[in-house]
Amino acid sequence: MFVLDPAGKRGRFLVLAVAAVAVMALLAACSGKTKAQPAAGSPTSSSAATSSPAATSAPASATATAAATTVTVRAEDFSFHLDKTVVPAGSVHFVLVNDSKDYEHELWVYPQGQPKLQQMLAVKDAGKDVDEMDYLTGVAGKVEDVPPGKTASFDATLQPGTYELSCFITSTIGGKAMVHYEMGMHATLTVQ
Numbered sequence: 001m002f003v004l005d006p007a008g009k010r011g012r013f014l015v016l017a018v019a020a021v022a023v024m025a026l027l028a029a030c031s032g033k034t035k036a037q038p039a040a041g042s043p044t045s046s047s048a049a050t051s052s053p054a055a056t057s058a059p060a061s062a063t064a065t066a067a068a069t070t071v072t073v074r075a076e077d078f079s080f081h082l083d084k085t086v087v088p089a090g091s092v093h094f095v096l097v098n099d100s101k102d103y104e105h106e107l108w109v110y111p112q113g114q115p116k117l118q119q120m121l122a123v124k125d126a127g128k129d130v131d132e133m134d135y136l137t138g139v140a141g142k143v144e145d146v147p148p149g150k151t152a153s154f155d156a157t158l159q160p161g162t163y164e165l166s167c168f169i170t171s172t173i174g175g176k177a178m179v180h181y182e183m184g185m186h187a188t189l190t191v192q
């Protein structure tokens with residue numbers, strides 16, 4: 001009966017030792033993660049560079065460049081559906097998914113409140129082709145004429161403010177030239 005007690009103690013010690021190793025492994029994994037994470041958040045790249053030694057600062061900043069905000073815009077006939085409507089200022093990756101079976105769609109991103117927008121729409125309503133760049137100012141990015149079922153993307157650098165996302169394709173519907181914008185293909189994106 002005196003044999004049972006030491007065996008029990010040894011068993012308990014083994015359990016504790018295994019648990020301690022597991023905790024240390026967890027801590028190591030966690031600290032590894034927290035070191036990598038500042039690289040994903042855009043504004044903290046300078047603090048990441050100062051806290052980590054010179055050898056690791058190069059891959060950390062490379063990760064920060066790749067980790068831009070992505071806004072996915074699904075186009076239907078005739079509306080946009082955004083996966084987010086508020087994003088932080090900086091580099092934004094726009095993905096346009098054309099869910100239509102019949103129509104090309106496109107995506108323009110520019111600051112809201114364009115003085116010549118209505119003028120441009122009037123010219124398009126008259127069935128004339130225009131260069132949108134002649135009417136819009138501060139265009140941050142665009143992808144034009146994306147075929148039905150296709151996906152296209154571009155990167156834009158956005159300052160804080162309100163942006164409009166628009167499709168300016170003109171389709172002849174019921175014998176009349178219709179600009180998709182006027183049928184509802186525009187949305188608002190807030191940049192903070």
Ligand SMILES: [Cu+2]
Pocket residue numbers: 075078104105106167168169180185
């Ligand atoms: Cu469209």
